[in-house]
Amino acid sequence: MSSPNDQLHLFAFNKKDANKTSKTAKLNYKSPGERYGNQFDIALIVITCLAFATRFWKLSHPNEVVFDEVHFGKFASYYLRQQYFFDVHPPFGKLLFAFIGWLVGFDGSFMFDDIGISYNKYKVPYVAYRSLPAFLSSCTLPIIFLTMKEAGYSLPASILSTSIVLFDNAHISFSRLILLDAMLIFATVCTIYSYIMFYKQRHSPFSYSWWKWLILIGVGLSSTISIKYIGVFTFMTIGVAVIINLWSLLGIERGLSIFIFIQHIIYRLFCLIIIPFFIYLFWFYVHFEILKNPGPGDAFMTTEFRDTLQNSPLARQGLAVHYYDKITLKHIDTNAFLHSHPERYPVKYENGRVSSNGQQVTAVSFEDQNNIWIVLPEKDENKQRLGYPVKYNDTVRFLHVSTQTILLSHDVASPLYITNPEFTTVPLDQAIERHPYTLFQLRPTHNKAEDIVYTKLGILHVIHTFANVAMWTHNDVCLPEWGFGQQEINGNTDIADRSNNWMFNTIMDMNDSSRLNITVNVTKRMNFFKKWIHLQMRMFSHNNALTEKHPYGSHPITWPLGIDGIACWSKKSDKKQIYFHGNVLGWWLECFFLIVFVSLLIADRILLKRKSSLFSDSVRYRLYTSSGFFGFAWTIHYLPFFIMKRQLFLHHYLPAHLCLALFTGTIFDFLLGLTYCECALKQATYNVKKPCSNRYNNDRTNSVYNHRIKQAWLISMSIVITFAGTYIYFSPLTYGEPGLSDSDILKRRILGFKLQFSG
Incomplete structure (x- = not known):
């Protein structure tokens, strides 16, 4: 032996x-493939037919929006309308859906707003959309079968491995909907198959077949990570296998000179790192080139990026916020305004818990005079900062106009969340002695620290500097009758939570009329790599949130x-x-x-x-x-x-x-x-x-x-x-x-x- x-x-x-x-x-x-003769070919045909049958059977049902079709169908519509949107996934898979829509003449007018909306009523070519993942999933099965065959396994084992996916309800379910998973699975199995075929060429390095399969591995790797970021796991799998293979080639018994060994390293780096990276970049380039018009994704990007969009209404409406401006603050997730009124929290809540009995601070969905606040600097300084713009990371105070009280948070539990501190307001004379409790930092979610805060543009977290909590509201449960059924405001201890997002919505009673002279936004240019890096950072941070x-x-x-x-x-x-x-x-x-x-x-x-x-x-x-x-x-x-x-x-x-x-x-x-x-x-x-x-x-x-x-x-x-x-x-x-x-x-x-x- x-x-x-x-x-x-x-x-x-x-x-x-x-x-x-x-x-x-x-x-x-004789390899198993040779030993079984045409039995492998017959099995391949049967498997392929069953794959298409299980994936395409009654593909038109249901004729309604299903699950995450509300997202990926919507993204395809945004591409067709060329409106900028934001998503945590790379663009390749979504671009393929948009390409299908373009092929069948769809204009993107349907926006896939909610699960259960009828496709037939709005004449949406949803079957064409669903056919793409169904087709790719059907092609996945013969590639699984061929992977087992080329790896040298028996026909029964090859059929067994293929059948596990062929008759799997989970794979079938998500291959029949407008989702990215079938694309990712197809790219993954193609990459693994290409690696098996490349490995079989190890005795004839630098031959045509060797180069072909090495390049196809790179294309497969770029496809996985260009569809979903979890495609990086396929990168890691192939990467470790390639490193082990290179380590084996380094052995003196292999008879390779150092020059030849270095060639092996360089060629693999080029095909498995550089080529996939540039293909990955290419899809983002296409993404930016198509999405030239303003859309719902504007708010996630910097002012500099938004200026590259054609006549963004947000950019044209945005006004620089100055100290001592009268403003309204709007919560992004619930579209509710920061609000206060003279009524106070009850001395005791229904469960017997004691409150501060301070003035109520809430959030409301309607506009009224109690939503107006004045942005004050950290210290008054005899109004020396009057007319100065407010910038991200500035520490500010908020004065409630109608009650002339200062916003404050302190070590008292909020009405609905006992783990989160209460928000209230105090009169100006009390605010002096409680000054540290009235300070809030305007922490940016994606803008630079030196950027000026604009209305309707920047997204920020309002962080209470003393308690290190974020001002937050929610609409899953509202205040009882004493709070008029309004949303409570409290301090979220998870300051990175994306539901903490606020923006300055409007400036009220602006004294300097020259600030109202808004120039129509002129489309600017921005370096592609700068846009790409910024978008990558936003995608990763949003995904982690x-x-x-x-x-x-x-x-x-x-x-x-x-x-x-x-x-x-x-x-x-x-x-x-x-x-x-x-x-x-x-x-x-x-x-x-x-x-x-x-x-x-x-x-x-x-x-x-x-x-x-x-x-x-x-x-x-x-x-x-x-x-x-x-x-x-x-x-x-x-x-x-x-x-x-x-x-x-x-x-x-x-x-x-x-x-x-x-x-x-x-x-x-x-x-x-x-x-x-x-x-x-x-x-x-x-x-x-x-x-x-x-x-x-x-x-x-x-x-x-x-x-x-x-x-x-x-x-x-x-x-x-x-x-x-x-x-x-x-x-x-x-x-x-x-x-x-x-x-x-x-x-x-x-x-x-x-x-x-x-x-």
């Missing part, structure tokens, strides 16, 4: 050795078992619904094989310490490298979510689920002994010293292989049929029809499924 080093040489022999072997060896090794709890959010620890799901759409009259969930049998089988793999690794390492072994060196090498690669891909696509603080949902697990499906097929071959037979046949083929013994061992191994392949067919087909049955059973929740009776819904409410109409 060869040593691990011998096995490494076996997979890295040069052309001279290869020619010698082919002349001397009496046996020719998505920390609010969601009723269908879930923790990564529950994902591999498919415990949670997401309600995407429902029709109460017919009791129809679309519920995103996985095919639990497939997901649990993946977990079982993962546990088997880890157990084998632990047992093998322990036995090796005792100078024993579970399997041969060649089998161990294949298990560690090939199965290990897919297992590592799953790890990289899954474990990082445990350290993320943003909202997480089950669909974030889909790329990891794909990698684990490939991994499952490799362990299937190993457990049935097919991996052992493959390694034995390959080693016998290239062992040129004992041709007679080789022929005997080859015939004997072939006999064992044929027996085990029959077992593999029986087991794999039984599993696949079970997958198909489970998929069909849950298909009413996947396709949104037919409607189910109460009893049928209850039967399908397993694990943590939160189904509609289930009582």
Whole structure:
């Protein structure tokens, strides 16, 4: 039996050795693809047909906006209308949707405002939009199959891995909607397939095929990260594999000169880093070139950026805020104005808790005189700052005009949130002795510190400097009758929460009439890289700020078992619904094989310490490298979510689920002994010293292989049929029809499924 080093040489022999072997060896090794003849081709055709059938069946149902189609359909409309918008995802996937809309002649007039709005009523080409992810998801299945084939696994194992995704309700659900997930999955599997094909060219470096697959890896990597930022996990997977491969090439036994080795490094850097980066930049360039008109994304960008848009109404309405201006402050999320009135908080609340009995500070959705405040400097200075502009990061005070009181926050619990301090106002004479409690910093969310604050433009957090809390309001629950049902104002201890966003809305009774002479905004130019860097920073910060709890959010620890799901759409009259969930049998089988793999690794390492072994060196090498690669891909696509603080949902697990499906097929071959037979046949083929013994061992191994392949067919087909049955059973929740009776819904409410109409 060869040593691990011998096995490494076996997979890295040069052309001279290869020619010698082919002349001397009496046996020719056949890969699984060659051994099965046209069976692989027949299976590929069947899988492709089933993929298109499961993804395109009744694609037009429902003819209403479903789940996050409200976002990605809307973004496509903004592209078609060339109106600037803001989103946390890179532009490539959304540009593809817009391209489909442009192809079918859609003008972007429909804005996908809410789930359940009829597409037919507004003549929206939604089927064309949905066909894009459905087509890409359908193409994903044959590539999964070919990946297993090219990696050298048996036909039953290739079918098993493919079927896990083919009959998975989760993959099907999100491939039939205007969402980015099917695009990301397609780009991910194409990248993995390209890497497998590139690795197979390792004996002919710098050849045409070697270059082709290396460049295609780069294109695949750029596509993953240009669709969603979690595509960086695919980058990490391929990156680690390439580094390990380069480390192997550095060995002196490989016979490479330092010059050739450096070439390997440079070419990989160029194709896997530089090319993907410039493709990534290209999609942002297209993004900026299309979105030339003002839109809802203006408010997220700097004044300098907004000046590059054509006649932005916000820029034309924006006025510089000066000290001693009478202004109104507006909360971004609830569109409510900062408000106060003479009425006071009750001495005791309904639960017996004591308040400050101070003047009420609230938020209202209507405009009146009690919404007007004066911006004062940190110290009065005899009005020496009169006429000076207010800048971000300035510390200011707010004077309520109608009651002549100063805004203040202190160590008293707010009416509705006992963890957050109360906001109130105090008369001018009391404000002098309580001066530190009246100071607020205008902290920018994206503008530069030296920028001037403008009305209707800048978004900021109003931070109480003494308590280090952010002024905040909410409309999930309002004040009782004593507070006139208005929104409360309190101090949010999470000062980075994006729901703390405020803006200066209007300037009232402006004394200097020259400030009203607004010049029509002239479109300016801005360096592309400056725009790109600023947008990247905004995207990352906004993405990290998505920390609010969601009723269908879930923790990564529950994902591999498919415990949670997401309600995407429902029709109460017919009791129809679309519920995103996985095919639990497939997901649990993946977990079982993962546990088997880890157990084998632990047992093998322990036995090796005792100078024993579970399997041969060649089998161990294949298990560690090939199965290990897919297992590592799953790890990289899954474990990082445990350290993320943003909202997480089950669909974030889909790329990891794909990698684990490939991994499952490799362990299937190993457990049935097919991996052992493959390694034995390959080693016998290239062992040129004992041709007679080789022929005997080859015939004997072939006999064992044929027996085990029959077992593999029986087991794999039984599993696949079970997958198909489970998929069909849950298909009413996947396709949104037919409607189910109460009893049928209850039967399908397993694990943590939160189904509609289930009582």
